[in-house]
Amino acid sequence: RCTMNTLLVLAAVLLATPARGQDLSGAKTLSVVPQTEAQLKELIKLFDAGQYDFWREPRDMGMSVDIMATASQVQELTAALERSGLKPQVKVDDVAQMVMRQNSGVYSRGARSLDWEDYHDSYTVSRQPTRLDGFTCHASSLPCPQINRWMAQLASDHPDLCTLETVGKSYEGRPMNLLTVGKGGADKPGIFIDGGIHAREWISPATVTFLVNQLVTNSSAHDDLLSSVNFYFMPVINPDGYDYSFTDDRLWRKTRSEPASPGGCSGADANRNWDFHWMEAGTSNDSCVDNYGGSAPFSEVEMQVVRDQLTRLRNTTKVYLTFHSYGQKWMYPWGYTAALPEDWQDLDRLARDAVGALKAVHGTRYQVGSSTRTIYAASGGSDDWAKGVAGIKYCYTVELRDLGTHYFTLPPSLIIPSGQETFAALKVIANFVKKTY
Numbered sequence: 001r002c003t004m005n006t007l008l009v010l011a012a013v014l015l016a017t018p019a020r021g022q023d024l025s026g027a028k029t030l031s032v033v034p035q036t037e038a039q040l041k042e043l044i045k046l047f048d049a050g051q052y053d054f055w056r057e058p059r060d061m062g063m064s065v066d067i068m069a070t071a072s073q074v075q076e077l078t079a080a081l082e083r084s085g086l087k088p089q090v091k092v093d094d095v096a097q098m099v100m101r102q103n104s105g106v107y108s109r110g111a112r113s114l115d116w117e118d119y120h121d122s123y124t125v126s127r128q129p130t131r132l133d134g135f136t137c138h139a140s141s142l143p144c145p146q147i148n149r150w151m152a153q154l155a156s157d158h159p160d161l162c163t164l165e166t167v168g169k170s171y172e173g174r175p176m177n178l179l180t181v182g183k184g185g186a187d188k189p190g191i192f193i194d195g196g197i198h199a200r201e202w203i204s205p206a207t208v209t210f211l212v213n214q215l216v217t218n219s220s221a222h223d224d225l226l227s228s229v230n231f232y233f234m235p236v237i238n239p240d241g242y243d244y245s246f247t248d249d250r251l252w253r254k255t256r257s258e259p260a261s262p263g264g265c266s267g268a269d270a271n272r273n274w275d276f277h278w279m280e281a282g283t284s285n286d287s288c289v290d291n292y293g294g295s296a297p298f299s300e301v302e303m304q305v306v307r308d309q310l311t312r313l314r315n316t317t318k319v320y321l322t323f324h325s326y327g328q329k330w331m332y333p334w335g336y337t338a339a340l341p342e343d344w345q346d347l348d349r350l351a352r353d354a355v356g357a358l359k360a361v362h363g364t365r366y367q368v369g370s371s372t373r374t375i376y377a378a379s380g381g382s383d384d385w386a387k388g389v390a391g392i393k394y395c396y397t398v399e400l401r402d403l404g405t406h407y408f409t410l411p412p413s414l415i416i417p418s419g420q421e422t423f424a425a426l427k428v429i430a431n432f433v434k435k436t437y
């Protein structure tokens with residue numbers, strides 16, 4: 001009986017543990033609303049210190065700020081907030097539970113090909129995947145609906161439209177693929193689209209693959225676009241981090257490179273690692289912090305791979321889109337400064353047209369503006385580099401759904417609606433490119 005009880009307890013513990021890595025049991029999110037300038041300043045100080053994971057950053061007085069705190073941080077954080085006269089409210093009482101709820105659907109149906117009713121990982125490398133019941137697909141002989149495998153199949157089914165190239169390898173050896181969709185020849189104007197730069201933002205690769213699928217499997221509806229514009233897709237540009245968020249730590253953000261110095265932590269924030277005003281704002285040189293900019297500009301091999309493709313394609317590429325979550329924002333440079341690029345009005349106009357079409361699909365509202373002015377200053381981002389160095393005119397960072405109800409764990413049932421509305425925005429942009437260039 002004793003053994004039986006022990007087994008039951010063990011099973012319960014295993015099931016209740018969302019993932020290895022970060023321990024989420026007892027983690028909560030606390031929300032506060034700064035009412036005075038002093039309180040706002042205190043929150044910004046806390047945000048800059050990088051000790052806590054801010055899920056909604058301090059911006060203005062009267063605007064709610066959400067902070068995730070692990071069990072061991074809750075007391076200390078509550079005390080710190082109360083010292084500033086803030087009244088923390090618990091918004092998500094059980095982060096572990098929230099993560100579990102989303103994960104329960106993943107792979108559970110043993111899908112044979114990629115679909116947009118669940119989230120899918122990138123590519124399984126040899127290390128022995130274990131974890132939750134929901135992830136058994138890794139370990140078993142079931143054909144896992146991995147993104148890379150799906151892309152290869154799609155490209156071979158549609159050779160008239162698709163060119164698939166492996167353009168590099170991640171730190172841990174995952175292939176990084178570029179899928180070109182179009183039938184116009186290489187000199188046509190291009191739109192470059194990437195996703196998955198931040199591991200835990202799962203709606204990003206899901207939406208990007210949805211866009212690919214729409215263009216390719218419904219190509220007759222988009223014939224005019226496909227013959228005048230080339231689409232370049234890289235759905236998961238931080239594949240190690242992305243897969244790690246499936247197997248080990250659902251809330252992982254960075255890459256998975258080894259610490260550059262002893263005692264450091266793994267990985268860097270891939271969107272602080274680009275060589276344009278690197279390390280100037282909204283970034284840390286502490287490797288254990290989520291927005292660590294890396295040991296040097298382009299220290300992360302995955303970003304070198306994307307940089308090289310953007311460089312190769314820069315003369316024809318007119319638009320660069322990079323998908324994140326969450327917040328529902330369509331943002332343009334600069335991210336390193338509050339100043340605006342001199343052609344900002346052109347970028348603003350196209351963004352407004354795009355989000356207008358997006359809203360018409362399901363009523364979802366997106367905010368438009370420069371990323372510094374819309375969220376916060378953060379340098380070393382891919383969007384700033386694409387504009388400032390590669391010279392691509394229309395660069396956007398898109399924060400997909402939602403506004404902070406589900407944070408990074410957007411329910412799988414919202415993948416398709418997100419994909420549909422984002423596709424409407426992409427069509428506006430593609431039509432603009434077609435008629436302008």
Ligand code: ARG
Pocket residue numbers: 271324331334335336371372375376377378379380381382383384397
């Ligand atoms: N949430 C994104 C990030 O933190 C926004 C990036 C906007 N672009 C920028 N260059 N700061 O990476």
Ligand code: ZN
Pocket residue numbers: 198201324325
């Ligand atoms: Zn992001």
